[in-house]
Amino acid sequence: MARRPTIRDVAQRAGVHPATASRALNPALPGRITEATAGRVRAAALELGYTPDPTARSLRTRRSGVVGVVVPDLTNPVLPPIVRGVEETLWDAGLACLVADTDNDPEREASAIAELAARRCEGLVVASATRDSATVRALAGDDVATVLVTRDVPAAGLSFVGGDDAAGVRAAVVHLVGLGHRRIGYVAGPGDLSTTRTRVRALRAALAAAPGRPRPVVRHARAYTVTAGRAAAARMLAGDGDLTAILAGNDMLAVGVYEALADAGLRCPADVSVVGHNDMPMVDKLEPPLTTVAIPQYEIGVAAARVLLGHLAGERAPERRLLATRLVVRRSTAPPGR
Amino acid sequence: MARRPTIRDVAQRAGVHPATASRALNPALPGRITEATAGRVRAAALELGYTPDPTARSLRTRRSGVVGVVVPDLTNPVLPPIVRGVEETLWDAGLACLVADTDNDPEREASAIAELAARRCEGLVVASATRDSATVRALAGDDVATVLVTRDVPAAGLSFVGGDDAAGVRAAVVHLVGLGHRRIGYVAGPGDLSTTRTRVRALRAALAAAPGRPRPVVRHARAYTVTAGRAAAARMLAGDGDLTAILAGNDMLAVGVYEALADAGLRCPADVSVVGHNDMPMVDKLEPPLTTVAIPQYEIGVAAARVLLGHLAGERAPERRLLATRLVVRRSTAPPGR
DNA sequence: TTGAAAGCGCTAACAA
DNA sequence: TTGTTAGCGCTTTCAA
Numbered sequence: 001m002a003r004r005p006t007i008r009d010v011a012q013r014a015g016v017h018p019a020t021a022s023r024a025l026n027p028a029l030p031g032r033i034t035e036a037t038a039g040r041v042r043a044a045a046l047e048l049g050y051t052p053d054p055t056a057r058s059l060r061t062r063r064s065g066v067v068g069v070v071v072p073d074l075t076n077p078v079l080p081p082i083v084r085g086v087e088e089t090l091w092d093a094g095l096a097c098l099v100a101d102t103d104n105d106p107e108r109e110a111s112a113i114a115e116l117a118a119r120r121c122e123g124l125v126v127a128s129a130t131r132d133s134a135t136v137r138a139l140a141g142d143d144v145a146t147v148l149v150t151r152d153v154p155a156a157g158l159s160f161v162g163g164d165d166a167a168g169v170r171a172a173v174v175h176l177v178g179l180g181h182r183r184i185g186y187v188a189g190p191g192d193l194s195t196t197r198t199r200v201r202a203l204r205a206a207l208a209a210a211p212g213r214p215r216p217v218v219r220h221a222r223a224y225t226v227t228a229g230r231a232a233a234a235r236m237l238a239g240d241g242d243l244t245a246i247l248a249g250n251d252m253l254a255v256g257v258y259e260a261l262a263d264a265g266l267r268c269p270a271d272v273s274v275v276g277h278n279d280m281p282m283v284d285k286l287e288p289p290l291t292t293v294a295i296p297q298y299e300i301g302v303a304a305a306r307v308l309l310g311h312l313a314g315e316r317a318p319e320r321r322l323l324a325t326r327l328v329v330r331r332s333t334a335p336p337g338r
Numbered sequence: 339m340a341r342r343p344t345i346r347d348v349a350q351r352a353g354v355h356p357a358t359a360s361r362a363l364n365p366a367l368p369g370r371i372t373e374a375t376a377g378r379v380r381a382a383a384l385e386l387g388y389t390p391d392p393t394a395r396s397l398r399t400r401r402s403g404v405v406g407v408v409v410p411d412l413t414n415p416v417l418p419p420i421v422r423g424v425e426e427t428l429w430d431a432g433l434a435c436l437v438a439d440t441d442n443d444p445e446r447e448a449s450a451i452a453e454l455a456a457r458r459c460e461g462l463v464v465a466s467a468t469r470d471s472a473t474v475r476a477l478a479g480d481d482v483a484t485v486l487v488t489r490d491v492p493a494a495g496l497s498f499v500g501g502d503d504a505a506g507v508r509a510a511v512v513h514l515v516g517l518g519h520r521r522i523g524y525v526a527g528p529g530d531l532s533t534t535r536t537r538v539r540a541l542r543a544a545l546a547a548a549p550g551r552p553r554p555v556v557r558h559a560r561a562y563t564v565t566a567g568r569a570a571a572a573r574m575l576a577g578d579g580d581l582t583a584i585l586a587g588n589d590m591l592a593v594g595v596y597e598a599l600a601d602a603g604l605r606c607p608a609d610v611s612v613v614g615h616n617d618m619p620m621v622d623k624l625e626p627p628l629t630t631v632a633i634p635q636y637e638i639g640v641a642a643a644r645v646l647l648g649h650l651a652g653e654r655a656p657e658r659r660l661l662a663t664r665l666v667v668r669r670s671t672a673p674p675g676r
Numbered sequence: 677t678t679g680a681a682a683g684c685g686c687t688a689a690c691a692a
Numbered sequence: 693t694t695g696t697t698a699g700c701g702c703t704t705t706c707a708a
Contacts, residue, residue, distance in 0.1 A: 006685055017695050022687060029687075034693065051456045055396040056685030059700050064393065065457075066436075074422050077619065080412040084439055087412075091438065091450075096457060098404075099437045100429065101422055118389045119403075119434060255623055281415065285593055287625030344701055355679050360703060367703075372677065394701030397684050 005048040013044035021045075025052070058120070067308065068116035069097045072104045072128035072151075076224070077280040078250070078297060079127065082149060085301020086125050093309055095122070102128045104223070110135040117144065123308045129153050130192045145311035149304045152194035159311065159318045161304040163295030165195060165277070166202035168325035172247055172275045172293055173206035175327055177214075179335045181245040181273065185217040187232045187257055189224045189249035196220075199249055199277065217243065221253055229256020230263075237264050244272060244336035251276035251283050254290055254332075269334035279328055289330035296323050343386040351382035359383075363390070396458070405646065406454035407435045410442045410466035410489075414562070415618040416588070416635060417465065420487060423639020424463050431647055433460070440466045442561070448473040455482065461646045467491050468530045483649035487642045490532035497649065497656040499642040501633030503533060503615070504540035506663035510585055510613045510631055511544035513665055515552075517673045519583040519611065523555040525570045525595055527562045527587035534558075537587055537615065555581065559591055567594020568601075575602050582610060582674035589614040589621050592628055592670075607672035617666055627668035634661050 011021035016037055024033045024041035033041075044050075058064045067090055071079050087097045098121060100112035109128050113135050116124065123145035129136045133153055139146045140157045147159045176184055186203050189196040200218060207214045219236045221228035229248060233256055236243070248254035254276030261268050268274050268288060276283060279294035300323055307319050349359035354375060362371045362379035371379075382388075396402045405428055409417050425435045436459065438450035447466050451473050454462065461483035467474045471491055477484045478495045486498045514522055524541050527534040538556060545552045557574045559566035567586060571594055574581070586592035592614030599606050606612050606626060614621060617632035638661055645657050 007687090008685080018685090019687070019696080020694055023694085026687085037694085053397075053685050054457050055393055055402065056700090057687075058393045059391075059397050059684090059702090060686045060688080062700075069437075074418040074425075075619070077415065080415075080418055083437075084412050087437060087439055091453075096436045096438075096453070098434045099407075099421075099425060100434075101425055115429075115434070119392050255620075258623070281413070282593075282620040282623075285596075285620075286623055345703090346701080356701090357680080357703070358678055361678085364703085375678085391701055394684090395703075397686090398701080398703045400684080 004053075005050045007050070007052065009048055010041060010044045010050050013048065014040040016041060064120045064122055065095055066119065066121050067095050067097055067123045067125065068113070068119075068121040069099045069125045070109065070112055070116070070128050071099065071101055074099075074101050076252070077282070078150075078278045078295075081297035082127065082301040082304075085298040085303075086149075086305045087301075089302045089305035090308070093305075104128070106130060106133065106135070109133065113139070117142075123147070123312055125149055125304055125308060127151060129194075131194050131197065132192065145308055147304045147308045147311070149300060150195060152198075154194065157318055159307050159320070161300055161307055161321045162195070162323070163293075163300060163325045164322040165198045165293070165295075165325065166205075168277065168293035168295070168327065169199050169202035169247070170206045171325075171327040172277075172291075173203065173210060175291070175329065175333065176245045176247075176273060176275065177210045179245075179273070179333060181336050182212055182214050183217075183240070183243045183245070184214055185219070185236050185240060185243045185246045187229055187236060187246060187248045187253050188218055188220045189253065190222060191220055193224075196249060203247065221249065221256070224250050224252050226252050226256045226259070229253030230259045231256070233257040233260035234263065237261075237266070245275070245333070246272055247275045247277075249277060251278045251280045251290065251292055254283070254292065255286070258286065269332050273333040273336070275333060284330060286332075288332045291330045291333040292328055294326045294328045296325075299323055342391075343388045345388070345390065347386055348379060348382045348388050351386065352378045354379060400458075402458045402460055403433055404457065404459050405433050405435055405461045405463065406451070406457075406459040407437045407463045408447065408450055408454070408466050409437065409439055412437075412439050414590070415620070416488075416616045416633075419635035420465065420639040420642075423636040423641075424487075424643045425639075427640045427643035428646070431643075435463075442466070444468060444471065444473070447471065451477070455480075461485070461650055463487055463642055463646060465489060467532075469532050469535065470530065483646055485642045485646045485649070487638060488533060490536075492532065495656055497645050497658070499638055499645055499659045500533075500661070501631075501638060501663045502660040503536045503631070503633070503663065504543075506615065506631035506633070506665065507537050507540035507585070508544045509663075509665040510615075510629075511541065511548060513629075513667065513671065514583045514585075514611060514613065515548045517583075517611070517671060519674050520550055520552050521555075521578070521581045521583070522552055523557070523574050523578060523581045523584045525567055525574060525584060525586045525591050526556055526558045527591065528560060529558055534587055541585065559587065559594070562588050562590050564590050564594045564597070567591030568597045569594070571595040571598035572601065575599075575604070583613070583671070584610055585613045585615075587615060589616045589618045589628065589630055592621070592630065593624070596624065607670050611671040611674070613671060622668060624670075626670045629668045629671040630666055632664045632666045634663075637661055
């Protein structure tokens with residue numbers, strides 16, 4: 001027998017009907033089977049090295065056992081830990097992950113999601129959504145289980161899992177204000193991402209609540225990249241030269257801020273303190289090591305997978321989970337004017 | 339019609355037989371179709387929003403359209419660019435990627451590959467292989483198309499794509515020797531990985547060819563991680579205190595070397611020069627910026643995907659592709675004894 | 677060029 | 693508890 005064994009081969013060998021063999025190998029199916037026959041079937045399956053054909057099973061059960069994972073850019077160090085959390089959790093639940101990278105391109109997001117739907121993914125984990133993504137919003141109408149990660153789409157009625165960014169930014173501001181800073185700038189990411197909005201809003205609120213109500217100075221970078229951060233920080237330093245601290249929308253931008261400071265002949269933290277967001281790998285090795293808002297990346301991935309599993313199990317109501325963030329103080333922040 | 343349209347719906351609407359509709363929508367199939375009927379079928383498909391069910395198609399054609407990608411640890415910054423190269427190239431060829439992370443665990447590698455095989459992956463891209471992986475070696479006997487990436491399994495008769503590490507290490511040694519270094523240490527990775535072997539062998543050969551034939555000092559780290567690198571470098575410094583330069587098996591280890599030097603009160607590059615391998619993201623932001631052997635990560639991924647596509651197209655002979663590496667000189671290397 | 681019939685491997689529904 | 697029948701949606705073979 002050169003070809004792979006089928007359930008019929010197993011059944012024949014065990015002297016039972018294919019349907020019986022199927023039930024014996026799959027206890028979840030309706031119909032109790034004698035332990036005796038079940039044993040014979042299992043033995044036959046083992047001897048033949050039988051593994052069920054997932055394609056045939058999918059066709060019959062209408063369940064593919066596959067989940068789509070859509071990421072904006074796997075090269076961004078924040079994402080791999082999240083993807084790992086998703087992947088490991090789903091894998092343990094018997095689901096495999098089809099990963100698609102959109103390169104932050106809405107068109108590629110649309111085609112990726114279409115292709116994943118065409119492949120009959122049972123669920124979708126989407127980390128690439130812009131706030132106004134029509135593609136993602138359309139998912140809410142579909143019956144496909146969906147969880148947004150990190151990047152939310154307001155009012156889409158979809159589940160969302162991310163870090164509690166507002167609390168993180170608040171802690172960062174409290175930290176800086178406590179050190180004595182009153183002139184604080186914020187290098188934000190692109191405005192079409194929910195993360196940016198959330199963080200900027202939290203910044204404004206935190207400053208409004210701080211002693212002396214420092215005026216928020218906000219500049220948007222064109223992307224969450226080092227070069228974009230450098231450019232935005234340079235503009236900020238040119239416009240508001242008296243800043244003593246700069247928060248960055250994420251760690252990539254923070255590295256850009258470092259570069260802009262160096263360009264301007266300013267030292268960190270002696271002249272300007274810097275705070276990042278995400279605590280991505282390696283930022284503790286920068287000079288100076290970066291103070292940043294740590295988000296539980298792996299746990300976010302795990303939580304997203306769990307929420308998705310809930311939807312696949314029949315839970316219809318969308319869920320929002322904000323996981324605790326934590327300010328990690330390193331050497332990029334210090335009292336001003338030293 | 340709440341349910342998705344099938345080929346029968348399309349056929350009915352176009353007034354033809356399902357088989358005809360199938361042929362009309364899939365020109366590659368045998369049997370020429372009149373442009374007139376083909377047009378009607380296409381129109382019907384468009385109106386109904388028909389997309390073929392990949393599951394049913396797979397069952398019939400025995401092709402899943404899915405490729406498995408097995409990585410040792412997505413969190414390692416070298417891998418994401420490679421995975422992106424693989425994923426984008428395969429996606430453009432109409433293949434989707436199932437990604438599995440083994441966490442550097444041979445057992446998980448075995449179960450991942452088994453599961454991917456059970457899911458009828460048409461091909462496999464394996465970046466997790468240890469030199470003696472029985473699981474991977476068994477793939478050579480199977481008929482499943484396989485490409486090893488970065489980590490080879492000698493004599494397995496499988497295709498391999500990676501960087502030209504030997505040339506890279508040679509260039510690094512030439513660079514150090516040119517600066518005047520004669521006492522050079524090598525912090526190697528685990529010995530069960532082909533990358534480690536290749537790089538260590540290249541180091542020995544390069545030193546043997548250098549003026550004065552410097553004696554190679556090699557210590558193995560237990561894993562390609564910062565902490566393991568730090569420990570190995572500490573042992574090395576304790577044993578051979580007169581080293582003026584240390585090459586590291588990869589950039590993670592190099593960061594560990596930085597830490598061990600700091601622990602020992604030594605400065606880089608004033609006291610000891612350091613060279614890494616891979617040029618992973620952010621190592622140019624370390625203090626000092628790391629001199630390292632750059633491997634074309636994304637291109638390696640693309641090349642691996644291309645080789646796999648070749649196998650899927652019928653090419654049986656295994657292929658070996660070593661992509662050019664390049665020494666990137668930054669500030670972690672300088673003449674000795676300053 | 678098109679239609680008819682069959683079947684990929686599995687499991688759901690029903691019957692015994 | 694087990695067997696029978698049928699069919700998931702598609703494509704392939706064969707016949708017209």
